[in-house]
Amino acid sequence: MNLLKKLQSYTTGRKIMLPLSLLMSAISSLFGMLPYIFIWLIIRELTSSSPTSTNSVITTYAWLALGTAVGGVVLYFTTLVLSHLAAFRAENNIRQNAMENIIGMPLGFFDNNTSGRVRKIIDDNASITHGFMAHQLPDLVGTILMPFLTLILIFVFDWRMGITTLIPIIAAMVILGYMMGNNSKQFMTTYMNSLEEMNTEAVEYVRGIPVVKVFQQTVFSFKNFYNSIVKYKNMVIKYTNIWEKPMSTYTVLINGIVFFLAPAAIIFMDSSQNHIGIILNFFFYILITPVFAQNIMKSMYLNHAFGQADEAIKRIENLVKTKPLTEPAKPEPITRFDISFNNVSFRYPGSDKNAIDGINFSIPAGSTVALVGPSGGGKTTLARLVPRFWDTDQGEVRIGGINVKKLSSYDLMQHISFVFQNTHLFKKSLLENIRLGNPDSSIDEIYKAVDMAQCREIIDKLPDGLDTKIGIDGTYLSGGEQQRIALARAILKDAPIIVMDEATAFTDPENEDLIRIALDKLTEGKTVLTIAHRLNSIKNVDKILVINDGKIAEQGSHTELLNKNGIYSGMWNEFQKSVKWTIGKEVNYA
Numbered sequence: 001m002n003l004l005k006k007l008q009s010y011t012t013g014r015k016i017m018l019p020l021s022l023l024m025s026a027i028s029s030l031f032g033m034l035p036y037i038f039i040w041l042i043i044r045e046l047t048s049s050s051p052t053s054t055n056s057v058i059t060t061y062a063w064l065a066l067g068t069a070v071g072g073v074v075l076y077f078t079t080l081v082l083s084h085l086a087a088f089r090a091e092n093n094i095r096q097n098a099m100e101n102i103i104g105m106p107l108g109f110f111d112n113n114t115s116g117r118v119r120k121i122i123d124d125n126a127s128i129t130h131g132f133m134a135h136q137l138p139d140l141v142g143t144i145l146m147p148f149l150t151l152i153l154i155f156v157f158d159w160r161m162g163i164t165t166l167i168p169i170i171a172a173m174v175i176l177g178y179m180m181g182n183n184s185k186q187f188m189t190t191y192m193n194s195l196e197e198m199n200t201e202a203v204e205y206v207r208g209i210p211v212v213k214v215f216q217q218t219v220f221s222f223k224n225f226y227n228s229i230v231k232y233k234n235m236v237i238k239y240t241n242i243w244e245k246p247m248s249t250y251t252v253l254i255n256g257i258v259f260f261l262a263p264a265a266i267i268f269m270d271s272s273q274n275h276i277g278i279i280l281n282f283f284f285y286i287l288i289t290p291v292f293a294q295n296i297m298k299s300m301y302l303n304h305a306f307g308q309a310d311e312a313i314k315r316i317e318n319l320v321k322t323k324p325l326t327e328p329a330k331p332e333p334i335t336r337f338d339i340s341f342n343n344v345s346f347r348y349p350g351s352d353k354n355a356i357d358g359i360n361f362s363i364p365a366g367s368t369v370a371l372v373g374p375s376g377g378g379k380t381t382l383a384r385l386v387p388r389f390w391d392t393d394q395g396e397v398r399i400g401g402i403n404v405k406k407l408s409s410y411d412l413m414q415h416i417s418f419v420f421q422n423t424h425l426f427k428k429s430l431l432e433n434i435r436l437g438n439p440d441s442s443i444d445e446i447y448k449a450v451d452m453a454q455c456r457e458i459i460d461k462l463p464d465g466l467d468t469k470i471g472i473d474g475t476y477l478s479g480g481e482q483q484r485i486a487l488a489r490a491i492l493k494d495a496p497i498i499v500m501d502e503a504t505a506f507t508d509p510e511n512e513d514l515i516r517i518a519l520d521k522l523t524e525g526k527t528v529l530t531i532a533h534r535l536n537s538i539k540n541v542d543k544i545l546v547i548n549d550g551k552i553a554e555q556g557s558h559t560e561l562l563n564k565n566g567i568y569s570g571m572w573n574e575f576q577k578s579v580k581w582t583i584g585k586e587v588n589y590a
Contacts, residue, residue, distance in 0.1 A: 003310045007133055010090040021082035022141045024075055029142035031072035033149050038065035040284040047276055079138045087133035094126040098316055104324035108389035116203030120196050121319045125312035132309035136302050143298045150291050158281040164264040165257055165289055172253040175246050187239050192311050194232040201225040257289045322349065325388055331408035334415050336400030337496040337527045339363040339386060344395035346385060355381045357550040368528040370538040372571065373547040379531045382547060383499050386529060387416045417495040423486040427471035430459065433485060437492035446492060452521040453488035454514040480515065487518045498523050500530040535575045544568065
């Protein structure tokens, strides 16, 4: 019942509705039993030997049967109204609480959780819990209560027929218990995993369609999405085949009670003089035993829905279990803009190895430090510890001598600008996109930032200028153009600290030159930590750190590192060779 407590905790303001719904469901179940009894009484009166009172008594029983039937329907309708009101509140609160938690997550959380996966877990699983509370949960009390009431009735009227009725019911319940065992729980986990995987692959495939079409890789790009669908199909077919024989046997038993009762009634009539009474009881059992079948089927669906809702809640809880960024009770102000790493170590959640291990270095205010090294060495992780994409496990990252954990996240973000390879522009106007850097900026300040970011020619060629919208309702920009718009946004912000992941890594030569000019404007007089991919862009920085396997392997200026003939020297030689690559003449082998 831990699930019910969790769901109840989300029904703030409507907590009484859920238990009230269960109570109404119990009363509705009682009303649902009474028509069967009144119908049996009517049949008894029709076969009675005293016809004088039959008409009035039968009429009374008929009205009672009708009244209790209608009352049961009204009560059940009220039950559903209450359960739906509670379910809507719970669904809303689940979504809201999950999003509030996610907003407080470190930015690194979004590197490990795709938007498709986050949407699937929060949106779809909240809907699953709504369906369970609104539709399946009201049947919980009735599913438990009705079999007990029915069990009492079948023994009150004729204990021999009661025992006969129990034979197929017990056999069916044993099979049902087998089907609802551990295999069912394992299937639910696998089922939910498969849905998340398909959803993630579908989102990634749709987002990548423009790139796919450009490089004519349609079949290859569809492979992961297709494989996730096939994996889901194979899993479901395999599980369905496991259920085939048990489910067929269960269905025959639970719906074939009459085939046990009929021969039993004939046998009982041979040993009794009260043939009419046995026939009456036989008809009553034919009326009442389908209630067993109905409630056992309900219990099956309820168990499935219970497991699905429980898994849904667990997945939402697991998604938001990442510790949010801690906010200091009394945040300290940033007065200086130097950066220092003091014995910093960091390990990603779930990993058994440090991504960063014992790093020590400092960046004086107004100077530039570049990070280079092999892929996977820890460069990006190191840079992202400054703005608290993740918090360090050991040691401290300091800005102006203050541990970043003692700074308010708002103040920290106000003093840092990011320039990454993958830019993101919102489907709004260029003006709104740039103004995100400083919402209070004037139009003159915006145009100044545009000029510094070498964006003027982009703006001038658009019919609506800065009011041009990005996306399907407006225009599309090339990667280099998007990068320059993003740089205008960063320039407008005018933060004293810049964290860069080489912005020119994948741009064409024309855009690279323009972006390089814009970057010089952006970083002038700022404290800069940059990740370099093209080594010629960092020859004049104040210090270069070679990061390898989470540690600082070498450090110094460009000239100093070349003289060491170490890792950096080897990287520089390889870079120089790549710069000299040319496309040779076509060789004719004919």
